[in-house]
Amino acid sequence: MAARRVGVNERTARDWDQGVKKSATTRTYADGRRVDYAAGTVTMGPVTTASVGLAALDKQLHPRFLTLAEREQIRDLRMAGHSLRAVGRALGRPASTIKREIDAGSGTAGYQPYAAHRAAAARRPRPKDRKLLREGRLRCFVQDGLRRRWSPEQICHALFKEHPDDQSMRVSVETIYQALYFQARGGLKREVQAAVRSGRTRRRPRRDPDRRTPRFTDPMVMISDRPADIEDRAVPGHWEGDLIIGANSRSAIATLVERTTRYTMLVHLPGGAHDAETVRDGLVRTIQTLPAHLRGSLTWDQGSEMARHKQ
Known part of the structure; x- marks a missing residue:
């Protein structure tokens, strides 16, 4: 039926489907076999198109790879007389990409999108030694x-x-x-x-957030869990903290800002160190100077300097 729709012989349609290239007296098969009817010889040349399954042909690839629909569009536009640049503009591709595709996928019968697509799928695995x-x-x-x-x-x-x-x-x-x-x-x-320094013999997946190593050993108290009296700033004694790092990380200082009065305290970090232990000791030392009724809560971001937040 497909052969009748395009007006070609059924054998020609089958050749197109199987990636067979032919001239007046020869037929070149996908496995490299070349039959010369005039000389009566059968020779083996390089493999032109390896046998590929439907899964490889239908596989969703990166957008930089041409799809079968794009290859069909290339054939239709070229048959309509469009230039390489015009075809490239229509597909949103460089003209050089279109030229390489046509050169690689053309035979005696012109550019064949389906044979070209199979050839591209066969080339993808690139079988070679690591x-x-x-x-x-x-x-x-x-x-x-x-x-x-x-x-x-x-x-x-x-x-x-x-x-x-x-x-x-x-x-x-x-x-x-x-x-x-x-x-x-x-x-x-x-x-x-x-x-391997880690001592692991298997790779540890990192992409799934649920399987990543938690940043903090102790569970965090999220900002959404803050009581309402902290949110409306009605009661003093609740603080927000942050870390300010100097040029090239050679100096650092922590800040504490009271949410109601905006009173600010600076936390000294000896030697500009801002690791979790240094920040913890500096915060403990500074907060202990406050009276008990002004030690309500401390809100901080999820920086690594807060790894000892529970302490």
């Missing part, structure tokens, strides 16, 4: 760094510092972690524990 699975100087450097108890970040910085002009001596932090945790799945847990 960088750190290949023997060489880069792998030896990373292994040596891990033996020295360097973190993956330190290894990456050392590579750039010691080999500034050698692009082959580059590896990302993520690649090192992937290589380590991939080995851990293969049974080398002790070796990986020795190489």
Whole structure:
């Protein structure tokens, strides 16, 4: 039915669907097989389009990748005589992207969007060895760094510092972690524990807020839980605090502002330190100078300096 709708032979439609390219005397199949009817030969060339499933074809990708609908639009606009720049403007893409797509997806029958989409899906996995699975100087450097108890970040910085002009001596932090945790799945847990400072052999997910490590050991009292008499500022003795940090974090001071009178107290932090213990001691020391009826509550943000807030 599809072949009749577009006015082509059923075999031609099947060739389009299977990514077969053909000329007057040859047919080139997706697996690289090339049949030359004039010479009566069958040869094997490079794979043009690997077999891909519907899941790979329908997968939602990053917007920077062309979709099947966009490839169909490219074909329709080019058949209507539009230039590469006009097609690019219609799709919101650079003209160079359109040209590369047409060059890669065109055969003797012109640009074929469905065959081009299958070819792009087949190229996506990019089957190749992981960088750190290949023997060489880069792998030896990373292994040596891990033996020295360097973190993956330190290894990456050392590579750039010691080999500034050698692009082959580059590896990302993520690649090192992937290589380590991939080995851990293969049974080398002790070796990986020795190489990773955290001692973990599995990655800890960070994206799910419910599974993140809490910032504070003690549960927080949220601002929504404040009593009404604090909100309307009718009763004095309730304070708001904040931390002011100087240039390059070399100095710091904490402030306490009474909500009713706006009376302000400055909390000295020795040496400009603003870690949780220093801030805790400074607040305790300052608040103890107040009479008991003016020590109602203290509201602060969720900065790390409040890690000892319960104390």
